[in-house]
Every structure is written in structure tokens, then in C-alpha cells.
Amino acid sequence: QNMISIDINGARLNAADEGTGVPLLLVHGFPLDHTMWNAQVAAFAAHYRVIAPDLRGFGKSTGTADVLSMEQHADDLGDLLDVLGIQEPVHFCALSMGGYVAWQFWRRHATRLRSLILCDTKAAGDTPEGAKGRLAMADQVLREGAKVAAAAMLPKLLAADAPTRRPDLVEQVRQMILGNSPQTIAAAQRGMAQRPDVRAWLGDIRLPVQLIVGEQDVITPPAEMRGVAEAISGSNLAEIPGVGHMSPLEAPDAVNEVLGEFLERQE
Numbered sequence: 001q002n003m004i005s006i007d008i009n010g011a012r013l014n015a016a017d018e019g020t021g022v023p024l025l026l027v028h029g030f031p032l033d034h035t036m037w038n039a040q041v042a043a044f045a046a047h048y049r050v051i052a053p054d055l056r057g058f059g060k061s062t063g064t065a066d067v068l069s070m071e072q073h074a075d076d077l078g079d080l081l082d083v084l085g086i087q088e089p090v091h092f093c094a095l096s097m098g099g100y101v102a103w104q105f106w107r108r109h110a111t112r113l114r115s116l117i118l119c120d121t122k123a124a125g126d127t128p129e130g131a132k133g134r135l136a137m138a139d140q141v142l143r144e145g146a147k148v149a150a151a152a153m154l155p156k157l158l159a160a161d162a163p164t165r166r167p168d169l170v171e172q173v174r175q176m177i178l179g180n181s182p183q184t185i186a187a188a189q190r191g192m193a194q195r196p197d198v199r200a201w202l203g204d205i206r207l208p209v210q211l212i213v214g215e216q217d218v219i220t221p222p223a224e225m226r227g228v229a230e231a232i233s234g235s236n237l238a239e240i241p242g243v244g245h246m247s248p249l250e251a252p253d254a255v256n257e258v259l260g261e262f263l264e265r266q267e
Helices: 034-044 070-083 097-112 128-144 148-158 167-178 182-193 201-205 222-231 254-266
Strands: 003-008 009-019 023-027 049-053 090-095 111-119 209-214 236-240
Touching: 003 070, 009 034, 009 070, 009 111, 023 097, 023 111, 034 049, 034 167, 034 254, 049 070, 070 097, 070 182, 097 111, 097 182, 111 236, 111 254, 128 148, 128 182, 148 167, 201 209, 201 222, 201 236, 209 222, 209 254, 236 254
Parallel strands: 023 049, 023 090, 090 111, 111 209, 209 236
Antiparallel strands: 003 009, 009 049
16 A cells, blocks of 8 residues: 655644545544555545545554544544645545544535545434443553453444454454554543534535445444434435444445445546
8 A cells, every 4th residue: 555644733644545536535433543444445546546544643643632532633634635735525435433523524624525425423422321431441441551442342343243254354453453552542532422413414414425334233223324314315325234333344345336336426
């Protein structure tokens, strides 16, 4: 992969930057990094300029803080596009926490969007219990390390049979999680705990929107995403059989087919 390193606003962002054409921005989830999109970068760089960053503090990017807000990540991505000289609107494809960033990017940088592709994410904010759980996890990770996050998250990120069927995948995701600093994992949990509920925004989105969900996703289940699909006029939801929360990594061919057909319709 062609990797670039960009200085913005107190952070150095590491990103894959492959291909030419209409920009396709791939935004990873928590507590992961840009390599979750490797199959998408490989598939789409033939026809698009595919940019897959490590968000601030994640992967090989620097600039973590006590709290990493979704607004901060959204503005970072706007700055990244500026530095790369990308003025034309982008296809914004995101998973999970990346989806929370996508809502903020739409709110703050709407003119920069050509379309939204939202994988395994939600519009609802945290319940009080959910937020409390995130803050507790943040404290525990700072005390005991990233392995706490790996132990808590791994069983939920992939399909239930992944450990027996795809141990390679489980290990890849484990290494992704362990590659992130405890500071960043904690800061992201704090940022997600205070993110707004954006369900009231959904009716105002006037973009082409493709939603994708793993049939066995326990974090943002199909029912949750059906609610989002119903609220965004003209959007479509694709359910990917046999996979969990990380559909683009677990079923790259199926997801790439949905993504490819959607992108072609936007040309």
C-alpha cells in the first residue's frame, strides 16, 4: 500500500492513499485502524482514489488527547482532504465509530460529501448505562492496558463462530486492537460516551446513502440499522449473511459487491 503521513492540527495522520479518480474515504471503527479496509483499498483503487486513514491517535497516527470527540475526528478528516488538495465531494464509507464520525462530518462538512456508506453503526446515543460502561472501560484500559479492550471487544466484533472458522481473522483484529495505545482507547471511549443522539438529523440527509450490516452483528444489530434506513429517505440496507459487526473484513467480497454497485449508480 502507498502510505502517506500528513500533519494537521497537532496530529500526524497516517493513511493509505491509492489510485486515482473520484475520492473514496474509508473510516475505521473502534478500537481498530485503517488496515480493516485492506480488501476495499485493493478492490477499489483501480477506479477511485481510495484514502484510508488511521484516525487521530489510532494505528500509526499521533495526536491523542484525554477525549477524542466525533467532531474532532470529522474536522480532522476535512483537514486531511484540504492538505491532499481534494476539493471535490467524496464518497464517505465508515464502520461503527466511523459512522458516528460520519454523522458529524455530514453536519459540519456537508458540501464535501457525494454519498454516505455506513456499515454496522447507529444514530442513537449511548444509554446512561452504556456511557457508564464506556467510562469504566476507559479507566480499566489505562490501568491494565489495551488487552482489556481486546478481551472485551473481540467476542462482539466478529460472528460467533469466527474463533473456530476464522482464527486468522480473530488474530488480525486482536493485533489491530493491541496496536492502539491505552490512552487512545480510553479517549475514544470518553468521546463516544458523550456523542449526541443524532436520530433527529436523519430526516434531513439528502444524499445517496447505502447501509450495510452483518446479519449476526450484536453491537449494531440489523433491527437497529433498519430503523436508520427507514429514517433516511431513499437509503438502502444490505444485510450480509453469516457475519458480525466487522462486515467489510469478515465478508469482503459480499461487501465489495454492494459497495461497487452503489458507487456505480452514483456515476
